[in-house]
Amino acid sequence: xxxxxxxxxxxxxxxxxxxxxxxxxxxxxxxxxxxxxxxxxxxxxxxxxxxxxxxxxxxxxxxxxxxxxxxxxxxxxxxxxxxxxxxxxxxxxxxxxxxxxxxxxxxxxxxxxxxxxxxxxxxxxxxxxxxxxxxxxxxxxxxxxxxxxxxxxxxxxxxxxxxxxxxxxxxxxxxxxxxxxxxxxxxxxxxxxxx
Amino acid sequence: xxxxxxxxxxxxxxxxxxxxxxxxxxxxxxxxxxxxxxxxxxxxxxxxxxxxxxxxxxxxxxxxxxxxxxxxxxxxxxxxxxxxxxxxxxxxxxxxxxxxxxxxxxxxxxxxxxxxxxxxxxxxxxxxxxxxxxxxxxxxxxxxxxxxxxxxxxxxxxxxxxxxxxxxxxxxxxxxxxxxxxxxxxxxxxxxxxxxxxxxxxxxxxxxxxxxxxxxxxxxxxxxxxxxxxxxxxxxxxxxxxxxxxxxxxxxxxxxxxxxxxxxxxxxxxxxxxxxxxxxxxxxxxxxxxxx
Numbered sequence: 001x002x003x004x005x006x007x008x009x010x011x012x013x014x015x016x017x018x019x020x021x022x023x024x025x026x027x028x029x030x031x032x033x034x035x036x037x038x039x040x041x042x043x044x045x046x047x048x049x050x051x052x053x054x055x056x057x058x059x060x061x062x063x064x065x066x067x068x069x070x071x072x073x074x075x076x077x078x079x080x081x082x083x084x085x086x087x088x089x090x091x092x093x094x095x096x097x098x099x100x101x102x103x104x105x106x107x108x109x110x111x112x113x114x115x116x117x118x119x120x121x122x123x124x125x126x127x128x129x130x131x132x133x134x135x136x137x138x139x140x141x142x143x144x145x146x147x148x149x150x151x152x153x154x155x156x157x158x159x160x161x162x163x164x165x166x167x168x169x170x171x172x173x174x175x176x177x178x179x180x181x182x183x184x185x186x187x188x189x190x191x192x193x194x195x
Numbered sequence: 196x197x198x199x200x201x202x203x204x205x206x207x208x209x210x211x212x213x214x215x216x217x218x219x220x221x222x223x224x225x226x227x228x229x230x231x232x233x234x235x236x237x238x239x240x241x242x243x244x245x246x247x248x249x250x251x252x253x254x255x256x257x258x259x260x261x262x263x264x265x266x267x268x269x270x271x272x273x274x275x276x277x278x279x280x281x282x283x284x285x286x287x288x289x290x291x292x293x294x295x296x297x298x299x300x301x302x303x304x305x306x307x308x309x310x311x312x313x314x315x316x317x318x319x320x321x322x323x324x325x326x327x328x329x330x331x332x333x334x335x336x337x338x339x340x341x342x343x344x345x346x347x348x349x350x351x352x353x354x355x356x357x358x359x360x361x362x363x364x365x366x367x368x369x370x371x372x373x374x375x376x377x378x379x380x381x382x383x384x385x386x387x388x389x390x391x392x393x394x395x396x397x398x399x400x401x402x403x404x405x406x407x408x409x410x411x412x413x414x415x416x417x418x419x420x421x422x423x424x425x426x427x428x429x430x431x432x433x434x435x436x437x438x439x440x441x442x443x444x445x446x447x448x449x450x451x452x453x454x455x456x457x458x459x460x461x462x463x464x465x466x467x468x469x470x471x472x473x474x475x476x477x478x479x480x481x482x483x484x485x486x487x
Contacts (some may be wrong), residue, residue: 004429064218066227067292070272070454079271087266093228098221100423108213115209116202 007102014163020113036169037181046149048121053108058101073097097152106150110142128184137179232487233454235442236276244293244315251397254282257289263456264296273454274446274454275303277438284336287485290356294397297322303445307438308332308429313417314331315331315429317486319396321401324445326429327438328420334428337398338415339391341383341485346371387485394487402427 024057057107066073071093071114076122088099113129117136122128127147131137148159162172168180242321243256267273273281278297284290296302297319306312306323313336320326320334328334328438350357350372357372368379375383391413399409412418423429431437 057213060214061217061221065225065228066223068222068229079269079482083269083271087269096224096228101222104213104217104220107216111213111216112206116205119207120210132205166354175257 016061035181036167037125037127039163039169041183042163042181043120045119045125045127048124049108049119050105052120053105054101055126057104057108061100062097065100070091073159102151102153106143106146109146110139113137114139114142115148116136122181126184129179129181132178132180137177141177141179145171145174145179148152148173152172196264205259212398216241223241231335231452232272233452234265234272234448235446235453236270236273237279237449237453237455238263238267238276238291239281239455240316240319241279241281242302242463244282244291244319246292247446254285255294255478257452259375261292261296264293264300267454267456268300273302274448275442276300276317277442279304279309279438280306280312280316280320281309282316283311284316284318284487287315287339289485290315290318290487293319294322298401303442305438307435308334308420308447311369318398318487321398321428325431325441327433327441328423329434330420331433332420332423332429333417333462334420334423335412336415337394337409337413339387339394339485339487341387342391343369344371345374347373390485390487407464467471 022050064074065071071090073078073094082092084094084186107120114137116123117130129142131138132140148156159171162175163169166175170180174180197323207252221287238260242256244257244260245254246257246283248254248256267276304323304325306326308317308320308322308326308328309332311333312320312328315332317334317337335481345356357370359367359373365379365382367373368382395413396406398404398413402409402483409426411426418426418428419428420432420454424432437449439453443449
């Protein structure tokens with residue numbers, strides 16, 4: 001009677017993997033169902049991504065920018081407001097900060113979704129951004145679908161409403177870009193090794 | 196490397212790319228909108244102090260200095276304000292405006308007296324928390340002058356007469372086209388004395404010296420730094436470094452980074468210089484001045 005033990009496929013180093021003819025893999029019986037990502041998962045993923053951009057990238061930007069301009073950005077808001085009242089000409093310099101923040105957010109989503117098909121938040125929640133034919137999206141699609149999440153933020157509510165009336169739970173900008181977000185449960189392949 | 200590891204490193208790589216973008220964006224925007232920074236403001240008061248001036252003027256206007264003081268006081272990065280003074284004084288109201296601005300500053304103030312800080316310039320210095328002067332700085336001259344040029348003799352010589360049509364007896368007091376009457380002279384003298392009294396009282400209060408003591412030395416005499424220290428008009432002998440050291444101590448900061456507030460020349464000022472407005476203003480403004 002051959003002894004059986006279960007191993008995860010990723011635990012076996014490639015160099016030590018047995019020859020294909022020496023073992024058989026029994027794929028799980030059930031099919032993995034790929035469904036449109038639910039609203040709450042997408043919202044949570046966005047919150048995670050926003051937090052990452054805000055606390056990592058935006059704070060880094062503020063640190064460098066404020067040290068170069070001498071503006072007390074990121075510190076006492078009241079002090080900054082009174083300083084801006086006294087010197088209205090610095091408003092332009094201060095206004096650069098949120099605009100740059102919006103562009104950093106946009107850049108983060110574009111690069112992440114184009115290059116790895118997901119973001120940190122989406123990865124944590126097993127979400128993936130794909131084209132309508134389930135391919136990786138291109139840069140134009142990535143830009144279009146992320147505009148309302150960053151520099152066109154005021155239009156986000158209008159954009160989201162479409163998620164509740166479309167079959168694939170797409171935002172308006174996603175329909176326009178030809179993309180969708182899918183929920184892809186993590187597939188753990190288990191196989192039996194016969195010795 | 197398995198696919199999970201590859202995915203992690205790819206995410207890390209993309210993350211680094213976004214990080215690089217952020218740093219480049221901050222550096223580019225910072226260099227476009229950037230300015231100098233510091234924790235100790237250095238405001239120079241050089242030349243005659245007036246309420247209005249232009250780029251041809253050698254001195255400073257009270258607006259420039261008051262704006263700089265208010266700016267430094269509001270700027271959260273600035274912890275102390277140092278004034279570099281090299282001035283013979285100026286007009287009374289301009290001087291008072293600066294004195295008030297220095298007094299109203301919530302941050303420690305230190306005055307560093309250079310070649311000269313006489314009369315109104317010393318009045319400004321007295322409003323600072325501490326005063327540093329060189330041993331050869333010319334200071335003091337606590338007095339008030341009121342003067343104007345009187346051309347009546349010259350006009351008479353060339354057959355030019357002054358036609359006087361006024362609504363009141365003293366409406367043209369101080370005109371350069373006739374000699375002042377005895378009453379007018381007395382009135383002008385009373386004004387000068389009143390300003391002198393206020394000057395003495397304020398310096399005494401600022402320096403915590405008795406009014407009588409200040410009055411004794413407020414006869415217009417000039418003192419060198421050594422003597423001024425002896426008289427209690429300055430706190431320490433030294434230069435810029437000593438002034439910054441005191442600012443550092445008063446503001447309780449570990450390292451001093453000086454941010455100098457420089458005079459800004461506007462386009463309208465440049466235009467007025469080229470179109471000769473400044474020269475015209477100069478001649479028009481030669482009426483009576485009361486100076487401290």
